[in-house]
Amino acid sequence: xxxxxNRRQLAVVACAGAAAALLPRRGDATPPAVxxxxxxxxxxxxxxxxxxxxxxxxxxxxxxxxxxxxxDAERGGCGVRENRGGVYNTLVHSLACTVHLDPIExxxxxxxxxxxxxxxxxxxxxxxxxxxxxxxxxxxFRPEQVAATYLPPEALARIARDNGAPLLSxxxxxxxxxxxxxxxxxxxxxxxxxRSTVVSNGYIQExxxxxxxxxxxxxxxxxxxxxxxxxxxxxxxxxxxxxKSIETIKASGTWLEIVVLxxxxxxxxxxxxxxxxxxxxxxxxxEVPLHLxxxxxxxxxxxxxxxxxxxxxxxxxxxxxxxxAFAYLGNVPGHPGENTVCPGxxxxxxxxxxxxxxxxRLANGRCPSCARAIPGVWS
Amino acid sequence: MGRAISRRELAGFLGLGLAGLARGAGxxxxxxxxxxxxxxxxxxxxxxxxPLDSAAAERAVSAALVACxxxxxxxxxxxxxxxxxxxxxxxxxxxxxxxxxPRPELVGAFAALLxxxxxxxxxxxxxxxxxxxxxxxxxxxxxxxxxxLCYGIDNDYDxxxxxxxxxxxxxxxxxxxxxxxxxxxxxxxxxxxxxxSAGLKNLYGLIHNPxxxxxxxxxxxxxxxxxxxxxxxTLRLVILDGVTAQCHGGPACRPDAVxxxxxxxxxxxxxxxxxxxxxxxxxxxxxxxxxxxxxxxxPPRFLVTAARYGLGVGDxxxxxxxxx
Numbered sequence: 001x002x003x004x005x006n007r008r009q010l011a012v013v014a015c016a017g018a019a020a021a022l023l024p025r026r027g028d029a030t031p032p033a034v035x036x037x038x039x040x041x042x043x044x045x046x047x048x049x050x051x052x053x054x055x056x057x058x059x060x061x062x063x064x065x066x067x068x069x070x071x072d073a074e075r076g077g078c079g080v081r082e083n084r085g086g087v088y089n090t091l092v093h094s095l096a097c098t099v100h101l102d103p104i105e106x107x108x109x110x111x112x113x114x115x116x117x118x119x120x121x122x123x124x125x126x127x128x129x130x131x132x133x134x135x136x137x138x139x140x141f142r143p144e145q146v147a148a149t150y151l152p153p154e155a156l157a158r159i160a161r162d163n164g165a166p167l168l169s170x171x172x173x174x175x176x177x178x179x180x181x182x183x184x185x186x187x188x189x190x191x192x193x194x195r196s197t198v199v200s201n202g203y204i205q206e207x208x209x210x211x212x213x214x215x216x217x218x219x220x221x222x223x224x225x226x227x228x229x230x231x232x233x234x235x236x237x238x239x240x241x242x243x244k245s246i247e248t249i250k251a252s253g254t255w256l257e258i259v260v261l262x263x264x265x266x267x268x269x270x271x272x273x274x275x276x277x278x279x280x281x282x283x284x285x286x287e288v289p290l291h292l293x294x295x296x297x298x299x300x301x302x303x304x305x306x307x308x309x310x311x312x313x314x315x316x317x318x319x320x321x322x323x324x325a326f327a328y329l330g331n332v333p334g335h336p337g338e339n340t341v342c343p344g345x346x347x348x349x350x351x352x353x354x355x356x357x358x359x360x361r362l363a364n365g366r367c368p369s370c371a372r373a374i375p376g377v378w379s
Numbered sequence: 380m381g382r383a384i385s386r387r388e389l390a391g392f393l394g395l396g397l398a399g400l401a402r403g404a405g406x407x408x409x410x411x412x413x414x415x416x417x418x419x420x421x422x423x424x425x426x427x428x429x430p431l432d433s434a435a436a437e438r439a440v441s442a443a444l445v446a447c448x449x450x451x452x453x454x455x456x457x458x459x460x461x462x463x464x465x466x467x468x469x470x471x472x473x474x475x476x477x478x479x480x481p482r483p484e485l486v487g488a489f490a491a492l493l494x495x496x497x498x499x500x501x502x503x504x505x506x507x508x509x510x511x512x513x514x515x516x517x518x519x520x521x522x523x524x525x526x527x528l529c530y531g532i533d534n535d536y537d538x539x540x541x542x543x544x545x546x547x548x549x550x551x552x553x554x555x556x557x558x559x560x561x562x563x564x565x566x567x568x569x570x571x572x573x574x575x576s577a578g579l580k581n582l583y584g585l586i587h588n589p590x591x592x593x594x595x596x597x598x599x600x601x602x603x604x605x606x607x608x609x610x611x612x613t614l615r616l617v618i619l620d621g622v623t624a625q626c627h628g629g630p631a632c633r634p635d636a637v638x639x640x641x642x643x644x645x646x647x648x649x650x651x652x653x654x655x656x657x658x659x660x661x662x663x664x665x666x667x668x669x670x671x672x673x674x675x676x677x678p679p680r681f682l683v684t685a686a687r688y689g690l691g692v693g694d695x696x697x698x699x700x701x702x703x
Contacts, residue, residue: 071631074630076590131547141588
């Protein structure tokens with residue numbers, strides 16, 4: 001790019017522009033500061049909700065399982081929470097670096113209001129560091145390094161409502177790092193009749209998860225693999241807390257979908273896929289949607305090829321053979337694996353191409369042919 | 380020799396030697412073998428915590444450079460380390476603000492020595508992560524004019540990450556692109572996670588994502604930053620403002636843990652400079668009846684790794700102090 005603007009800056013500017021376009025027009029009651037760019041050297045801080053104070057001005061973060069103990073003037077591993085004189089602060093509440101209207105299928109949620117728009121938002125930061133992160137230009141940077149727009153929860157909710165989106169979705173980077181913003185936006189959204197969803201890696205402690213789940217209609221968890229080794233070496237996280245989060249979400253009644261990105265040679269073996277799908281069936285039941293999606297080389301894994309289609313199809317067959325009723329393929333537009341099929345009669349219920357719903361035959365959440373109930377959030 | 384030298388260590392020795400040859404292009408004298416050698420010069424804090432006397436600051440920096448290089452004069456020392464054609468980046472650590480950052484008087488004295496070497500002011504760049512931090516520490520931010528430039532990285536990082544060992548980071552373009560020589564100008568302080576924050580932890584300010592690399596006492600990550608070609612190939616010198624130091628409660632300034640160490644330290648062995656800092660911090664902790672950094676659960680493990688990489692002497696017992 002001749003002007004020296006890098007992809008990250010371009011993405012941010014584009015997102016800021018999109019957010020501005022989505023904002024209510026001048027003349028309404030929006031305070032002037034809403035929608036304004038946030039100076040990177042003067043980030044507004046507000047006290048975090050989940051931490052405890054330790055002796056000598058240190059704090060322990062109680063949001064993600066990393067449990068960072070943070071000295072004064074330092075930040076947690078997420079890079080967005082800072083100890084200032086013994087008070088732990090979030091530096092990203094209301095600082096949206098990305099705002100888009102997306103089809104809900106893009107998250108992907110396949111069993112949540114098919115064909116609906118979700119006002120999708122994110123801040124900088126992440127709890128882990130996936131070497132294949134598709135959004136590393138916001139997730140792996142600190143808030144002062146990413147241009148952001150000041151959009152408090154009520155503003156986000158209004159943008160969604162004014163643009164006809166019934167859903168809000170915290171996504172793109174890692175919503176756990178802006179969990180207070182997620183919570184408050186869900187509350188504001190509910191006042192306007194909107195429902196909130198979250199797309200997360202599930203690397204969160206039980207207490208903050210349980211506190212916010214009642215405000216959410218659905219949560220999608222990226223289950224990165226089914227081995228601690230992968231989590232340690234490729235994610236810089238842990239598998240066990242993620243599995244616990246998934247069980248917590250399922251038990252809460254909040255709708256749950258799971259995505260597994262199959263990375264060639266790293267987590268795509270038949271044994272691992274089989275173990276993962278068996279765990280899902282055993283611990284969550286057979287009707288939790290499982291999306292097996294295609295990897296594309298990026299960030300620090302540019303040396304690997306995209307996931308071969310045959311690998312995806314093999315994994316899909318394993319998931320179905322293990323008894324999962326709603327196994328899907330992702331990032332393969334037009335593949336039959338994108339469609340929802342009735343586990344009762346085998347009839348096609350929802351036909352999709354990429355993020356577009358081409359046909360939806362569901363009737364009141366049931367198969368029109370055999371009347372089998374299909375789990376999900378349909379109305 | 381107790382054990383065979385590894386290929387990696389051999390490469391490290393050769394690398395240091397080659398760097399010396401490159402910087403010494405021309406007739407400038409080269410420093411003798413300097414592994415493990417830390418030059419020390421005395422300098423008392425300013426009266427009442429005020430600024431240092433500028434002449435005393437220049438004398439101390441000069442003396443520390445002479446002591447660490449073993450050369451006859453500061454002119455020889457600077458000439459051995461920097462060419463007139465260099466663009467020198469001086470990374471300071473201003474996270475703790477005015478109370479525990481490299482003093483502008485000392486940094487200015489060092490910049491003056493670079494100018495005397497023939498390096499023009501616009502090719503001497505004092506920098507930290509952000510201009511705001513520099514201002515808070517008492518530096519005058521300027522992108523032109525003055526005796527040297529002084530500004531923050533301010534988000535000017537490489538567009539793509541690069542990998543060194545366990546780290547994958549976008550480096551400041553000042554380091555990857557602009558500067559041909561790098562100086563780490565740190566302080567001597569305790570760090571809650573890494574144990575020691577002196578010359579090497581200061582290098583975390585070169586990457587965009589240091590928050591990702593604080594596990595396990597920052598090991599091996601600090602060593603991996605140092606071992607990255609952008610750094611390993613350009614880091615010529617570490618200078619530590621030890622006029623005052625902090626033995627506990629870092630990285631923020633904690634006045635009750637600050638003591639008047641009264642020294643400026645310099646070393647061409649970046650690992651040794653930190654090992655020395657470890658030694659003096661532990662000595663002060665012992666004097667105060669506090670547990671050692673290791674006993675407190677934060678030994679600077681990255682020094683062992685850096686030494687294993689062949690980047691210098693990481694054992695405090697192996698440090699040779701040379702007092703001016």
